[in-house]
Amino acid sequence: MTDLPGYPSRRGFLKASAAGVALSGLAASASAQEAPAPVSLDQYEREYLSADEWAFVMAATARLIPSEGDGPGAIEARVPVFIDRQLASDYGTADDWYMESPHDAAAEPARGWQTPLTPAEVYRQAIPAFDAWCQETHGAAFADLSPEQQDASLTSLQNGDVALANELREFWGLLLSNTKEGYFADPQYGGNQGMQSWVYIGFPGARAAYREWPERHNVKYPLGPVSISGERA
Amino acid sequence: MARQEKKKDVVIVGLGWTGSIAGIELAQEGLDIVALERGHDQSTVPNFEYPQQIDELKYGVRLKMMQKPSQQTVTVRRNDGERALPYRSLGSFLPGNGVGGAGTHWNGLNWRPQEVEMRLRSYVEETFGEQIIPEGMNLADYPVSYDELEPFFTQFEKVAGISGYAGNLNGEIREGGNPFEGWRSEDFPMPPLPTTYDSAKFQEAAKAMGYHPFPASAGIASTSYVNPYGMQMGPCNFCGFCERYGCYQYSKSSPQTAILGALKRMPNFEYRTGSEVLRVELAEDGKTATGVTYWDEAAQEEVFQPADIVILSSYQLNNVHLMLLSGLGEAYNPLTGEGTLGKNYAYQMNGGVSMFFKDAEFNPFVGHGANGMVIDDFSISQNDFGAEGFIGGSYWRSGTFNGQPIRNMPLPKGTPSWGAGWKEGIGEWYGHAMSIGSHGSHMAYANNHLDLDPTYTDRHGRPLMRMTFNWQDNDLKMNQFMKSKMEPLAASMNPDIMQAGFKDIGAQYDVRPYQTTHNTGGHIMAENAQEGAVNRYSQTFKAHNVFAMGAGNFVQNTQYNPTGLVGGLAYHTVHAIRTQYLSNPRPLV
Numbered sequence: 001m002t003d004l005p006g007y008p009s010r011r012g013f014l015k016a017s018a019a020g021v022a023l024s025g026l027a028a029s030a031s032a033q034e035a036p037a038p039v040s041l042d043q044y045e046r047e048y049l050s051a052d053e054w055a056f057v058m059a060a061t062a063r064l065i066p067s068e069g070d071g072p073g074a075i076e077a078r079v080p081v082f083i084d085r086q087l088a089s090d091y092g093t094a095d096d097w098y099m100e101s102p103h104d105a106a107a108e109p110a111r112g113w114q115t116p117l118t119p120a121e122v123y124r125q126a127i128p129a130f131d132a133w134c135q136e137t138h139g140a141a142f143a144d145l146s147p148e149q150q151d152a153s154l155t156s157l158q159n160g161d162v163a164l165a166n167e168l169r170e171f172w173g174l175l176l177s178n179t180k181e182g183y184f185a186d187p188q189y190g191g192n193q194g195m196q197s198w199v200y201i202g203f204p205g206a207r208a209a210y211r212e213w214p215e216r217h218n219v220k221y222p223l224g225p226v227s228i229s230g231e232r233a
Numbered sequence: 234m235a236r237q238e239k240k241k242d243v244v245i246v247g248l249g250w251t252g253s254i255a256g257i258e259l260a261q262e263g264l265d266i267v268a269l270e271r272g273h274d275q276s277t278v279p280n281f282e283y284p285q286q287i288d289e290l291k292y293g294v295r296l297k298m299m300q301k302p303s304q305q306t307v308t309v310r311r312n313d314g315e316r317a318l319p320y321r322s323l324g325s326f327l328p329g330n331g332v333g334g335a336g337t338h339w340n341g342l343n344w345r346p347q348e349v350e351m352r353l354r355s356y357v358e359e360t361f362g363e364q365i366i367p368e369g370m371n372l373a374d375y376p377v378s379y380d381e382l383e384p385f386f387t388q389f390e391k392v393a394g395i396s397g398y399a400g401n402l403n404g405e406i407r408e409g410g411n412p413f414e415g416w417r418s419e420d421f422p423m424p425p426l427p428t429t430y431d432s433a434k435f436q437e438a439a440k441a442m443g444y445h446p447f448p449a450s451a452g453i454a455s456t457s458y459v460n461p462y463g464m465q466m467g468p469c470n471f472c473g474f475c476e477r478y479g480c481y482q483y484s485k486s487s488p489q490t491a492i493l494g495a496l497k498r499m500p501n502f503e504y505r506t507g508s509e510v511l512r513v514e515l516a517e518d519g520k521t522a523t524g525v526t527y528w529d530e531a532a533q534e535e536v537f538q539p540a541d542i543v544i545l546s547s548y549q550l551n552n553v554h555l556m557l558l559s560g561l562g563e564a565y566n567p568l569t570g571e572g573t574l575g576k577n578y579a580y581q582m583n584g585g586v587s588m589f590f591k592d593a594e595f596n597p598f599v600g601h602g603a604n605g606m607v608i609d610d611f612s613i614s615q616n617d618f619g620a621e622g623f624i625g626g627s628y629w630r631s632g633t634f635n636g637q638p639i640r641n642m643p644l645p646k647g648t649p650s651w652g653a654g655w656k657e658g659i660g661e662w663y664g665h666a667m668s669i670g671s672h673g674s675h676m677a678y679a680n681n682h683l684d685l686d687p688t689y690t691d692r693h694g695r696p697l698m699r700m701t702f703n704w705q706d707n708d709l710k711m712n713q714f715m716k717s718k719m720e721p722l723a724a725s726m727n728p729d730i731m732q733a734g735f736k737d738i739g740a741q742y743d744v745r746p747y748q749t750t751h752n753t754g755g756h757i758m759a760e761n762a763q764e765g766a767v768n769r770y771s772q773t774f775k776a777h778n779v780f781a782m783g784a785g786n787f788v789q790n791t792q793y794n795p796t797g798l799v800g801g802l803a804y805h806t807v808h809a810i811r812t813q814y815l816s817n818p819r820p821l822v
């Protein structure tokens with residue numbers, strides 16, 4: 001039996017499942033690596049979002065995945081960068097989707113995407129509409145509310161209590177799913193900075209090679225993640 | 234006027250599983266063949282190379298291997314009274330695009346139907362009486378039997394490279410295999426793959442309840458293997474990026490790994506990508522086709538490709554659409570029962586239970602698309618339809634196949650969907666959940682059908698196809714029955730938390746969540762032209778030199794994933810073309 005450097009000993013697994021705890025420590029020290037620090041979020045050059053939209057996305061994602069508690073928040077993971085770049089891409093412009101008229105934006109949600117707007121346009125039109133609602137209800141634009149008021153506003157948005165035009169109805173769903181995408185996608189898309197979210201939950205990213213692992217039952221996989229560009233964390 | 238290409242013996246429309254099978258078998262006859270593929274070219278190297286392929290956002294979420302709705306889509310309504318709306322972004326089903334078709338990014342769960350599924354109407358009538366068949370259910374027999382197809386199932390499994398363990402070898406029931414499967418003339422070409430922790434737990438619990446677990450048969454190599462065309466596969470390493478991805482290491486069975494490498498070396502075979510077939514052209518007598526007209530993406534013009542034989546292998550939805558546009562039959566009318574095209578569109582009925590174990594380590598990223606232990610104890614041949622009040626059945630599976638966190642983050646009910654509570658939840662539960670899935674049959678109904686949409690058109694100005702589809706009580710009852718049986722099994726495993734997800738009676742079809750890409754029917758097989766669009770050899774009743782392959786042939790869906798039957802039928806068809814049609818082109822029945 002050969003043990004590979006940086007790779008846990010097979011003998012270790014045969015002993016006890018408690019081995020996992022010690023092994024993750026071993027893996028972390030064997031692969032710790034410095035990645036160059038990216039530009040700070042306030043110096044980031046936006047590709048799609050305007051200054052006001054950026055302020056909203058920063059504030060909203062910070063509540064959707066807050067920094068407090070274990071694990072990175074959306075801001076540490078640079079989710080706003082991800083969202084900005086996605087909206088500037090063929091995803092934001094719905095290039096792959098069928099967007100021909102006529103549209104029935106009032107159709108029941110189970111019938112799928114029926115607004116004439118692209119995802120990027122939904123953000124562009126929904127942010128000021130939601131901000132206006134926040135202004136009316138809580139006395140300030142979303143970004144200027146207290147965290148508690150922000151959470152309450154997002155809850156209202158989620159529950160459909162913010163009267164948005166039918167064309168903008170997908171806004172909440174987009175915002176939440178894009179935030180989670182930015183949190184968990186490969187770092188090449190601008191989010192998941194340093195693969196912190198993968199480290200947090202224990203997902204090994206792009207390793208994608210587990211020949212020995214199917215039959216190692218109830219043993220925690222010990223290696224930290226790698227990214228598509230070859231970073232390790 | 235359309236540009237015209239040199240005449241070929243055979244033109245193949247779509248280069249997925251069925252198109253590749255038709256290509257290689259007919260090329261072996263020495264015929265001059267061209268395959269037209271709407272999408273791009275793609276091979277293991279360089280297109281599926283590591284690590285670029287290991288990208289959940291691009292392939293898993295943004296679906297970059299799939300058909301783009303901007304290129305082609307359908308409209309959907311749930312009943313004849315509703316206005317059909319376009320399926321604008323993909324959700325419920327994900328048709329393939331490009332060389333290899335959906336066979337490049339499928340899961341690899343490879344099944345044969347049960348013997349009784351091929352003669353389901355007769356089985357129901359003989360065993361339970363005709364009166365149990367609900368009104369509006371178009372229950373039918375296939376015009377070809379399991380026994381006739383057996384050699385072709387075997388052939389497909391050898392070509393595709395399927396791993397598994399035979400439970401019924403020439404009638405002998407073998408411990409550890411599926412005791413309820415149809416007989417096999419040979420064991421699987423490769424042994425089963427190793428078993429992950431969740432599968433092992435499920436296996437143990439199922440055994441304790443007296444069920445018969447066995448390893449899922451998988452189009453995933455468990456060893457080194459060379460198939461009958463000389464194509465090589467190497468063992469899978471459970472990379473966890475299988476469904477929705479091309480395999481970067483020649484382990485998943487696909488047209489690329491099983492057929493295309495050999496086919497491309499044949500001098501009498503040619504394929505053109507960026508070539509979307511717009512219609513089949515019929516001769517003046519209306520009894521044969523002269524070839525097809527396609528859109529050449531690079532030249533931006535229409536091209537006529539003359540050929541003596543036309544093989545439609547463009548996936549169920551696209552085949553039916555092309556046939557409707559080309560007049561290869563009459564559109565089905567659910568009110569009169571007349572016409573055959575679009576008839577018996579069917580789908581799949583699924584559900585499942587998730588279980589959370591605080592202290593268990595499942596490493597959900599260790600898996601492959603077809604990983605798992607399975608039971609068939611609630612399959613069609615095992616259920617008492619008379620007593621239970623439905624017709625159908627399902628198989629159950631447990632096995633990790635995708636731990637990718639954007640799409641696979643099961644959390645206990647009540648966990649907030651965002652905020653501090655969500656973040657805490659993902660930290661606590663990722664890697665500590667397992668599930669059992671029920672993959673069920675789906676019957677055909679008069680009111681679930683396909684025709685042309687009156688309003689919406691595609692980029693070529695052709696009407697989109699319209700899907701009229703909703704869930705029916707029969708299949709929902711079957712699903713609820715599975716729930717009632719699965720919950721006690723899941724509970725016997727003592728999870729900390731468990732929750733079921735099964736559609737309830739009255740559930741409406743929702744186009745958003747992914748269910749399966751097991752769209753079936755629409756150009757169904759039948760004994761005669763009044764009942765179906767193609768005969769037992771997938772030859773169209775309308776034009777004897779047009780053959781339509783794929784799950785469009787299914788008279789109703791089986792409880793299994795479709796490709797085993799699709800592949801078997803494709804080999805059955807090319808065998809008939811080789812042995813009966815070429816020497817004397819004519820309607821074969």
Ligand SMILES: Cc1cc2nc3c(=O)[nH]c(=O)nc-3n(C[C@H](O)[C@H](O)[C@H](O)COP(=O)(O)OP(=O)(O)OC[C@H]3O[C@@H](n4cnc5c(N)ncnc54)[C@H](O)[C@@H]3O)c2cc1C
Binds near residue numbers: 330338341548
């Ligand atoms: C995500 C996913 C998972 C799946 N998992 C399983 C599984 O585990 N088990 C199973 O049995 N099945 C599974 N399937 C289904 C399986 O992939 C299909 O049954 C199988 O690929 C069908 O083969 P086919 O030859 O009919 O069509 P395809 O493989 O889809 O090939 C059709 C080809 O035709 C091309 N085409 C379409 N229209 C035109 C046109 N007008 N002109 C030219 N070319 C055209 C398409 O681009 C495509 O390349 C899965 C499918 C998906 C999408």
Ligand code: SF4
Binds near residue numbers: 454474485600
């Ligand atoms: S899980 Fe196996 S078969 Fe699937 S893509 Fe990975 S290596 Fe290939």
